[in-house]
Amino acid sequence: xxxxxxxxxxxxxxxxxxxxxxxxxxxxxxxxxxxxxxxxxxxxxxxxxxxxxxxxxxxxxxxxxxxxxxxxxxxxxxxxxxxxxxxxxxxxxxxxxxxxxxxxxxxxxxxxxxxxxxxxxxxxxxxxxxxxxxxxxxxxxxxxxxxxxxxxxxxxxxxxxxxxxxxxxxxxxxxxxxxxxxxxxxxxxxxxxxxxxxxxxxxxxxxxxxxxxxxxxxxxxxxxxxxxxxxxxxxxxxxxxxxxxxxxxxxxxxxxxxxxxxxxxxxx
Amino acid sequence: xxxxxxxxxxxxxxxxxxxxxxxxxxxxxxxxxxxxxxxxxxxxxxxxxxxxxxxxxxxxxxxxxxxxxxxxxxxxxxxxxxxxxxxxxxxxxxxxxxxxxxxxxxxxxxxxxxxxxxxxxxxxxxxxxxxxxxxxxxxxxxxxxxxxxxxxxxxxxxxxxx
Numbered sequence: 262x263x264x265x266x267x268x269x270x271x272x273x274x275x276x277x278x279x280x281x282x283x284x285x286x287x288x289x290x291x292x293x294x295x296x297x298x299x300x301x302x303x304x305x306x307x308x309x310x311x312x313x314x315x316x317x318x319x320x321x322x323x324x325x326x327x328x329x330x331x332x333x334x335x336x337x338x339x340x341x342x343x344x345x346x347x348x349x350x351x352x353x354x355x356x357x358x359x360x361x362x363x364x365x366x367x368x369x370x371x372x373x374x375x376x377x378x379x380x381x382x383x384x385x386x387x388x389x390x391x392x393x394x395x396x397x398x399x400x401x402x403x404x405x406x407x408x409x410x411x412x413x414x415x416x417x418x419x420x421x422x423x424x425x426x427x428x429x430x431x432x433x434x435x436x437x438x439x440x441x442x443x444x445x446x447x448x449x450x451x452x453x454x455x456x457x458x459x460x461x462x463x464x465x466x467x468x469x470x471x472x473x474x475x476x477x478x479x480x481x482x483x484x485x486x487x488x489x490x491x492x493x494x495x496x497x498x499x500x501x502x503x504x505x506x507x508x509x510x511x512x513x514x515x516x517x518x519x520x521x522x523x524x525x526x527x528x529x
Numbered sequence: 530x531x532x533x534x535x536x537x538x539x540x541x542x543x544x545x546x547x548x549x550x551x552x553x554x555x556x557x558x559x560x561x562x563x564x565x566x567x568x569x570x571x572x573x574x575x576x577x578x579x580x581x582x583x584x585x586x587x588x589x590x591x592x593x594x595x596x597x598x599x600x601x602x603x604x605x606x607x608x609x610x611x612x613x614x615x616x617x618x619x620x621x622x623x624x625x626x627x628x629x630x631x632x633x634x635x636x637x638x639x640x641x642x643x644x645x646x647x648x649x650x651x652x653x654x655x656x657x658x659x660x661x662x663x664x665x666x667x668x669x670x671x672x673x674x675x676x677x678x679x680x681x682x683x684x685x686x687x688x689x690x691x
Contacts, residue, residue: 284549291573298629339563343570344631350638351630
Protein backbone atom coordinates (compact mmCIF):
# COMPACT_ATOMS: atom_id res chain seq x y z
CA UNK A 262 0.00 0.00 0.00
CA UNK A 263 1.56 3.28 -1.05
CA UNK A 264 1.05 6.43 1.00
CA UNK A 265 -0.91 7.80 -1.94
CA UNK A 266 -3.06 4.67 -2.12
CA UNK A 267 -3.73 4.82 1.59
CA UNK A 268 -4.68 8.49 1.37
CA UNK A 269 -7.21 7.93 -1.43
CA UNK A 270 -8.70 4.92 0.35
CA UNK A 271 -9.04 7.02 3.50
CA UNK A 272 -10.75 9.87 1.61
CA UNK A 273 -13.21 7.43 0.02
CA UNK A 274 -13.93 5.57 3.28
CA UNK A 275 -14.47 8.75 5.29
CA UNK A 276 -16.75 10.12 2.59
CA UNK A 277 -18.87 6.98 2.63
CA UNK A 278 -19.11 7.23 6.40
CA UNK A 279 -20.18 10.88 6.56
CA UNK A 280 -22.86 10.53 3.86
CA UNK A 281 -24.65 7.87 5.84
CA UNK A 282 -22.37 5.32 7.36
CA UNK A 283 -22.83 2.95 10.24
CA UNK A 284 -21.03 -0.01 11.70
CA UNK A 285 -19.90 -1.13 8.21
CA UNK A 286 -18.02 2.09 7.50
CA UNK A 287 -16.75 2.34 11.09
CA UNK A 288 -15.29 -1.12 10.68
CA UNK A 289 -13.58 0.11 7.49
CA UNK A 290 -12.04 2.82 9.64
CA UNK A 291 -10.84 0.27 12.19
CA UNK A 292 -9.28 -1.85 9.42
CA UNK A 293 -7.59 1.23 7.89
CA UNK A 294 -6.15 2.12 11.30
CA UNK A 295 -4.75 -1.39 11.69
CA UNK A 296 -3.25 -1.23 8.21
CA UNK A 297 -1.74 2.20 8.86
CA UNK A 298 0.00 0.70 11.86
CA UNK A 299 1.30 -2.31 9.97
CA UNK A 300 2.51 -0.08 7.10
CA UNK A 301 4.20 2.39 9.41
CA UNK A 302 1.97 5.41 8.68
CA UNK A 303 2.58 7.76 11.61
CA UNK A 304 -0.11 9.24 13.85
CA UNK A 305 0.86 12.71 12.58
CA UNK A 306 0.42 11.61 8.95
CA UNK A 307 -2.96 10.12 9.88
CA UNK A 308 -4.10 13.39 11.45
CA UNK A 309 -3.09 15.26 8.29
CA UNK A 310 -4.78 12.72 6.01
CA UNK A 311 -7.93 12.80 8.13
CA UNK A 312 -8.26 16.56 7.93
CA UNK A 313 -7.63 16.56 4.18
CA UNK A 314 -10.33 13.89 3.84
CA UNK A 315 -12.72 15.92 5.98
CA UNK A 316 -12.08 19.05 3.90
CA UNK A 317 -12.67 17.02 0.77
CA UNK A 318 -15.99 15.67 2.17
CA UNK A 319 -17.12 19.22 2.94
CA UNK A 320 -16.13 20.42 -0.55
CA UNK A 321 -18.08 17.52 -2.01
CA UNK A 322 -21.31 19.16 -0.91
CA UNK A 323 -21.71 18.11 2.70
CA UNK A 324 -21.23 21.66 3.95
CA UNK A 325 -24.90 22.15 4.87
CA UNK A 326 -24.75 19.28 7.37
CA UNK A 327 -21.61 20.59 9.02
CA UNK A 328 -22.30 19.49 12.65
CA UNK A 329 -23.37 15.97 11.54
CA UNK A 330 -20.38 15.61 9.23
CA UNK A 331 -17.93 16.71 11.92
CA UNK A 332 -19.47 14.33 14.47
CA UNK A 333 -19.39 11.41 12.03
CA UNK A 334 -15.80 12.23 11.04
CA UNK A 335 -14.82 12.29 14.73
CA UNK A 336 -16.30 8.81 15.29
CA UNK A 337 -14.43 7.57 12.20
CA UNK A 338 -11.17 9.09 13.41
CA UNK A 339 -11.60 7.36 16.79
CA UNK A 340 -11.88 4.03 14.97
CA UNK A 341 -8.69 4.80 13.07
CA UNK A 342 -6.86 5.66 16.27
CA UNK A 343 -8.13 2.72 18.33
CA UNK A 344 -5.45 0.45 16.84
CA UNK A 345 -2.81 3.06 17.76
CA UNK A 346 -4.27 3.17 21.28
CA UNK A 347 -3.76 -0.58 21.63
CA UNK A 348 -0.11 -0.33 20.62
CA UNK A 349 0.47 2.77 22.72
CA UNK A 350 -0.88 0.97 25.81
CA UNK A 351 1.54 -1.84 25.08
CA UNK A 352 4.50 0.56 25.09
CA UNK A 353 3.29 2.18 28.28
CA UNK A 354 2.91 -1.21 29.95
CA UNK A 355 6.43 -2.18 28.86
CA UNK A 356 7.83 1.07 30.27
CA UNK A 357 6.06 0.52 33.61
CA UNK A 358 7.32 -3.08 33.76
CA UNK A 359 10.87 -1.99 32.96
CA UNK A 360 10.74 0.63 35.74
CA UNK A 361 9.40 -1.99 38.18
CA UNK A 362 12.21 -4.38 37.24
CA UNK A 363 14.83 -1.67 37.77
CA UNK A 364 13.34 -0.86 41.18
CA UNK A 365 13.26 -4.53 42.09
CA UNK A 366 16.90 -4.99 41.10
CA UNK A 367 17.92 -1.93 43.15
CA UNK A 368 16.00 -3.17 46.21
CA UNK A 369 17.52 -6.65 45.98
CA UNK A 370 21.02 -5.15 45.77
CA UNK A 371 20.29 -3.01 48.82
CA UNK A 372 18.87 -5.96 50.75
CA UNK A 373 21.95 -8.05 49.94
CA UNK A 374 24.24 -5.44 51.45
CA UNK A 375 21.97 -5.03 54.52
CA UNK A 376 21.90 -8.77 55.09
CA UNK A 377 25.68 -8.94 54.99
CA UNK A 378 25.69 -6.46 57.90
CA UNK A 379 22.79 -7.93 59.84
CA UNK A 380 24.27 -11.38 59.89
CA UNK A 381 27.23 -10.05 61.85
CA UNK A 382 25.23 -9.03 64.92
CA UNK A 383 26.79 -10.36 68.10
CA UNK A 384 23.77 -12.24 69.43
CA UNK A 385 22.22 -14.91 67.27
CA UNK A 386 18.57 -14.02 67.96
CA UNK A 387 19.28 -10.33 67.30
CA UNK A 388 20.85 -11.22 63.98
CA UNK A 389 17.91 -13.51 63.06
CA UNK A 390 15.40 -10.86 64.00
CA UNK A 391 17.20 -8.22 61.93
CA UNK A 392 17.52 -10.52 58.92
CA UNK A 393 13.84 -11.48 59.04
CA UNK A 394 12.69 -7.89 59.57
CA UNK A 395 14.68 -6.67 56.56
CA UNK A 396 13.40 -9.51 54.41
CA UNK A 397 9.77 -9.01 55.49
CA UNK A 398 9.93 -5.28 54.78
CA UNK A 399 11.47 -5.77 51.35
CA UNK A 400 9.03 -8.57 50.51
CA UNK A 401 6.08 -6.38 51.47
CA UNK A 402 7.28 -3.47 49.34
CA UNK A 403 8.21 -5.58 46.34
CA UNK A 404 4.86 -7.40 46.22
CA UNK A 405 2.72 -4.39 47.20
CA UNK A 406 1.27 -6.25 50.20
CA UNK A 407 -0.19 -4.57 53.28
CA UNK A 408 1.29 -7.19 55.63
CA UNK A 409 4.43 -9.28 55.62
CA UNK A 410 5.45 -11.62 58.40
CA UNK A 411 8.28 -14.02 58.94
CA UNK A 412 8.64 -16.70 61.58
CA UNK A 413 11.73 -18.77 62.18
CA UNK A 414 12.81 -21.37 64.72
CA UNK A 415 16.11 -23.13 65.30
CA UNK A 416 17.72 -24.88 68.24
CA UNK A 417 15.01 -23.89 70.67
CA UNK A 418 15.03 -20.25 69.63
CA UNK A 419 12.04 -18.66 67.99
CA UNK A 420 11.78 -15.33 66.20
CA UNK A 421 8.72 -13.66 64.71
CA UNK A 422 8.66 -10.33 62.90
CA UNK A 423 6.01 -8.36 61.10
CA UNK A 424 6.05 -5.49 58.62
CA UNK A 425 2.83 -3.52 58.20
CA UNK A 426 2.00 -0.88 55.63
CA UNK A 427 1.60 2.40 57.58
CA UNK A 428 -1.79 2.87 55.84
CA UNK A 429 -3.10 -0.57 56.84
CA UNK A 430 -6.09 -0.57 59.13
CA UNK A 431 -4.69 -2.77 61.88
CA UNK A 432 -1.63 -4.73 62.84
CA UNK A 433 -1.69 -8.52 63.11
CA UNK A 434 -0.87 -9.86 66.57
CA UNK A 435 1.50 -12.65 67.50
CA UNK A 436 -1.31 -15.20 68.03
CA UNK A 437 -2.47 -14.77 64.46
CA UNK A 438 1.08 -15.14 63.18
CA UNK A 439 1.46 -18.35 65.13
CA UNK A 440 -1.90 -19.54 63.80
CA UNK A 441 -0.86 -18.98 60.17
CA UNK A 442 2.48 -20.71 60.72
CA UNK A 443 0.75 -23.72 62.25
CA UNK A 444 -1.64 -23.99 59.31
CA UNK A 445 0.83 -23.18 56.57
CA UNK A 446 1.45 -26.78 55.59
CA UNK A 447 -2.27 -27.42 55.10
CA UNK A 448 -2.88 -24.31 52.97
CA UNK A 449 -2.01 -23.72 49.33
CA UNK A 450 0.93 -21.39 48.60
CA UNK A 451 -1.46 -18.73 47.36
CA UNK A 452 -5.00 -17.96 48.47
CA UNK A 453 -6.89 -15.56 46.19
CA UNK A 454 -9.48 -13.12 47.48
CA UNK A 455 -12.19 -15.21 45.85
CA UNK A 456 -10.97 -18.36 47.63
CA UNK A 457 -10.69 -16.80 51.08
CA UNK A 458 -14.10 -17.91 52.36
CA UNK A 459 -13.29 -21.49 51.42
CA UNK A 460 -10.35 -21.56 53.87
CA UNK A 461 -11.87 -21.51 57.37
CA UNK A 462 -8.34 -21.72 58.75
CA UNK A 463 -7.92 -18.08 57.79
CA UNK A 464 -10.74 -16.81 59.97
CA UNK A 465 -8.23 -15.50 62.48
CA UNK A 466 -6.87 -12.95 60.01
CA UNK A 467 -8.37 -9.44 60.07
CA UNK A 468 -10.50 -9.46 56.91
CA UNK A 469 -11.19 -11.24 53.66
CA UNK A 470 -7.91 -10.79 51.89
CA UNK A 471 -5.38 -12.73 49.89
CA UNK A 472 -2.32 -14.59 51.01
CA UNK A 473 1.05 -15.78 49.74
CA UNK A 474 3.25 -18.13 51.76
CA UNK A 475 6.73 -19.42 51.04
CA UNK A 476 8.94 -21.59 53.24
CA UNK A 477 12.32 -20.51 54.56
CA UNK A 478 14.38 -23.59 53.83
CA UNK A 479 17.79 -24.26 55.38
CA UNK A 480 20.69 -25.48 53.24
CA UNK A 481 20.13 -29.07 54.43
CA UNK A 482 16.57 -28.91 53.13
CA UNK A 483 14.99 -28.53 56.57
CA UNK A 484 12.10 -26.10 56.74
CA UNK A 485 13.17 -23.59 59.32
CA UNK A 486 10.57 -20.89 58.91
CA UNK A 487 7.87 -19.19 56.90
CA UNK A 488 7.61 -15.90 55.06
CA UNK A 489 4.06 -14.84 54.34
CA UNK A 490 2.36 -11.85 52.80
CA UNK A 491 -1.24 -10.72 52.99
CA UNK A 492 -3.54 -8.21 51.30
CA UNK A 493 -1.97 -7.24 48.01
CA UNK A 494 -2.84 -3.68 46.99
CA UNK A 495 -4.34 -4.50 43.62
CA UNK A 496 -5.53 -7.91 42.43
CA UNK A 497 -4.17 -11.18 43.78
CA UNK A 498 -0.58 -12.31 44.29
CA UNK A 499 0.98 -13.36 40.99
CA UNK A 500 3.57 -15.89 39.83
CA UNK A 501 6.10 -13.04 39.82
CA UNK A 502 5.25 -12.18 43.46
CA UNK A 503 5.72 -15.81 44.43
CA UNK A 504 9.10 -15.91 42.68
CA UNK A 505 10.21 -12.70 44.46
CA UNK A 506 9.04 -14.02 47.87
CA UNK A 507 10.81 -17.32 47.32
CA UNK A 508 14.00 -15.52 46.32
CA UNK A 509 13.83 -13.36 49.46
CA UNK A 510 13.12 -16.40 51.66
CA UNK A 511 16.23 -18.05 50.22
CA UNK A 512 18.27 -14.90 50.88
CA UNK A 513 16.98 -14.95 54.46
CA UNK A 514 17.89 -18.64 54.88
CA UNK A 515 21.43 -18.03 53.62
CA UNK A 516 21.89 -15.00 55.89
CA UNK A 517 20.54 -16.90 58.92
CA UNK A 518 22.93 -19.79 58.33
CA UNK A 519 25.80 -17.40 57.88
CA UNK A 520 24.92 -15.73 61.20
CA UNK A 521 24.84 -19.16 62.87
CA UNK A 522 28.26 -20.08 61.43
CA UNK A 523 29.65 -16.76 62.58
CA UNK A 524 28.27 -17.32 66.08
CA UNK A 525 29.83 -20.79 66.29
CA UNK A 526 33.12 -19.49 64.99
CA UNK A 527 33.12 -16.62 67.48
CA UNK A 528 32.34 -18.91 70.43
CA UNK A 529 35.21 -21.30 69.66
CA UNK B 530 -31.08 -4.24 31.67
CA UNK B 531 -30.38 -5.84 28.28
CA UNK B 532 -30.12 -9.59 27.91
CA UNK B 533 -27.23 -11.71 26.74
CA UNK B 534 -26.34 -11.41 23.05
CA UNK B 535 -24.77 -14.30 21.16
CA UNK B 536 -22.91 -13.90 17.87
CA UNK B 537 -21.51 -16.86 15.97
CA UNK B 538 -18.10 -16.16 14.48
CA UNK B 539 -17.13 -18.07 11.34
CA UNK B 540 -15.72 -15.41 9.04
CA UNK B 541 -14.44 -11.83 9.00
CA UNK B 542 -17.95 -10.69 8.11
CA UNK B 543 -19.29 -11.88 11.48
CA UNK B 544 -17.12 -9.24 13.11
CA UNK B 545 -19.63 -6.65 11.94
CA UNK B 546 -22.70 -7.75 14.00
CA UNK B 547 -20.42 -8.48 16.97
CA UNK B 548 -19.04 -4.94 16.84
CA UNK B 549 -22.49 -3.40 16.32
CA UNK B 550 -24.05 -5.29 19.26
CA UNK B 551 -21.06 -4.57 21.50
CA UNK B 552 -21.11 -0.86 20.71
CA UNK B 553 -24.90 -0.59 21.15
CA UNK B 554 -24.78 -2.42 24.49
CA UNK B 555 -21.89 -0.21 25.66
CA UNK B 556 -23.81 2.97 24.85
CA UNK B 557 -26.94 1.55 26.49
CA UNK B 558 -24.92 0.91 29.66
CA UNK B 559 -23.75 4.52 29.70
CA UNK B 560 -20.19 4.06 28.44
CA UNK B 561 -18.68 7.06 26.63
CA UNK B 562 -18.31 6.94 22.83
CA UNK B 563 -14.56 6.54 23.30
CA UNK B 564 -15.01 3.52 25.57
CA UNK B 565 -17.63 2.09 23.19
CA UNK B 566 -15.05 2.38 20.37
CA UNK B 567 -12.41 0.63 22.49
CA UNK B 568 -14.89 -2.15 23.34
CA UNK B 569 -15.77 -2.58 19.64
CA UNK B 570 -12.04 -2.74 18.85
CA UNK B 571 -11.35 -5.37 21.54
CA UNK B 572 -14.30 -7.41 20.24
CA UNK B 573 -12.90 -7.15 16.70
CA UNK B 574 -9.49 -8.37 17.86
CA UNK B 575 -10.77 -11.47 19.64
CA UNK B 576 -13.21 -12.24 16.80
CA UNK B 577 -10.34 -11.96 14.33
CA UNK B 578 -8.27 -14.22 16.56
CA UNK B 579 -10.99 -16.89 16.34
CA UNK B 580 -11.29 -16.59 12.54
CA UNK B 581 -7.53 -16.68 11.92
CA UNK B 582 -6.50 -19.37 14.41
CA UNK B 583 -9.52 -21.61 14.88
CA UNK B 584 -12.02 -20.87 12.12
CA UNK B 585 -15.17 -20.64 14.20
CA UNK B 586 -16.47 -19.89 17.65
CA UNK B 587 -18.96 -17.77 19.51
CA UNK B 588 -19.01 -14.40 21.24
CA UNK B 589 -21.37 -13.68 24.10
CA UNK B 590 -21.92 -10.15 25.36
CA UNK B 591 -23.78 -9.30 28.51
CA UNK B 592 -24.15 -6.52 31.03
CA UNK B 593 -22.89 -7.10 34.57
CA UNK B 594 -23.77 -4.95 37.51
CA UNK B 595 -22.14 -4.29 40.83
CA UNK B 596 -23.19 -1.71 43.36
CA UNK B 597 -20.82 0.99 42.22
CA UNK B 598 -20.12 0.04 38.63
CA UNK B 599 -21.62 -1.33 35.44
CA UNK B 600 -19.67 -3.65 33.24
CA UNK B 601 -19.85 -5.12 29.77
CA UNK B 602 -18.60 -8.69 29.74
CA UNK B 603 -17.56 -10.38 26.52
CA UNK B 604 -16.91 -14.12 26.43
CA UNK B 605 -15.32 -15.77 23.39
CA UNK B 606 -15.39 -19.54 23.16
CA UNK B 607 -14.01 -21.92 20.58
CA UNK B 608 -13.34 -25.65 20.37
CA UNK B 609 -10.01 -25.26 18.64
CA UNK B 610 -6.63 -26.81 19.50
CA UNK B 611 -6.01 -24.42 22.43
CA UNK B 612 -3.16 -21.95 22.83
CA UNK B 613 0.21 -23.66 23.23
CA UNK B 614 2.12 -20.83 24.91
CA UNK B 615 -0.46 -18.70 26.70
CA UNK B 616 2.01 -16.33 28.29
CA UNK B 617 3.65 -15.48 24.96
CA UNK B 618 0.25 -15.14 23.24
CA UNK B 619 -0.92 -12.67 25.89
CA UNK B 620 2.30 -10.71 26.03
CA UNK B 621 3.35 -10.42 22.39
CA UNK B 622 0.47 -11.71 20.29
CA UNK B 623 1.08 -13.59 17.11
CA UNK B 624 4.64 -13.19 15.80
CA UNK B 625 3.48 -13.17 12.16
CA UNK B 626 1.77 -9.82 12.80
CA UNK B 627 5.10 -8.22 13.58
CA UNK B 628 4.61 -8.24 17.35
CA UNK B 629 3.00 -4.78 17.37
CA UNK B 630 0.76 -5.75 20.27
CA UNK B 631 -2.54 -6.12 18.40
CA UNK B 632 -4.59 -9.33 18.77
CA UNK B 633 -5.03 -10.81 22.26
CA UNK B 634 -2.57 -8.52 24.07
CA UNK B 635 -4.17 -5.52 22.36
CA UNK B 636 -7.65 -6.56 23.49
CA UNK B 637 -6.33 -7.25 27.01
CA UNK B 638 -4.95 -3.71 27.24
CA UNK B 639 -8.18 -2.10 26.06
CA UNK B 640 -10.35 -3.90 28.62
CA UNK B 641 -10.15 -3.81 32.44
CA UNK B 642 -10.38 -7.53 33.25
CA UNK B 643 -9.09 -10.21 30.93
CA UNK B 644 -8.92 -13.93 31.56
CA UNK B 645 -7.99 -16.77 29.22
CA UNK B 646 -8.61 -20.46 29.87
CA UNK B 647 -7.10 -22.70 27.26
CA UNK B 648 -6.69 -26.45 27.15
CA UNK B 649 -4.80 -28.34 24.48
CA UNK B 650 -7.29 -30.12 22.25
CA UNK B 651 -10.38 -28.78 24.04
CA UNK B 652 -10.51 -25.11 23.14
CA UNK B 653 -10.18 -21.64 24.53
CA UNK B 654 -12.46 -19.36 26.54
CA UNK B 655 -11.62 -15.69 26.83
CA UNK B 656 -13.57 -13.55 29.26
CA UNK B 657 -13.04 -9.80 29.22
CA UNK B 658 -14.88 -6.99 30.96
CA UNK B 659 -14.80 -3.23 30.77
CA UNK B 660 -16.17 -1.34 33.77
CA UNK B 661 -17.83 2.01 34.13
CA UNK B 662 -17.78 3.49 37.60
CA UNK B 663 -21.11 4.96 38.59
CA UNK B 664 -20.69 8.39 40.13
CA UNK B 665 -22.45 9.73 43.22
CA UNK B 666 -25.08 11.62 41.21
CA UNK B 667 -26.07 8.50 39.30
CA UNK B 668 -26.35 6.45 42.50
CA UNK B 669 -28.38 9.21 44.16
CA UNK B 670 -30.81 9.35 41.21
CA UNK B 671 -31.21 5.60 41.25
CA UNK B 672 -31.98 5.59 44.98
CA UNK B 673 -34.53 8.35 44.42
CA UNK B 674 -36.16 6.40 41.55
CA UNK B 675 -36.34 3.29 43.70
CA UNK B 676 -37.84 5.26 46.59
CA UNK B 677 -40.45 6.85 44.32
CA UNK B 678 -41.26 3.41 42.94
CA UNK B 679 -41.80 2.00 46.44
CA UNK B 680 -43.84 5.06 47.34
CA UNK B 681 -46.15 4.57 44.32
CA UNK B 682 -46.49 0.87 45.18
CA UNK B 683 -47.54 1.78 48.71
CA UNK B 684 -50.08 4.31 47.43
CA UNK B 685 -51.55 1.73 45.08
CA UNK B 686 -51.88 -0.86 47.84
CA UNK B 687 -53.43 1.76 50.18
CA UNK B 688 -56.05 2.83 47.61
CA UNK B 689 -59.52 1.37 48.18
CA UNK B 690 -60.50 -1.43 45.77
CA UNK B 691 -63.11 -0.91 43.07
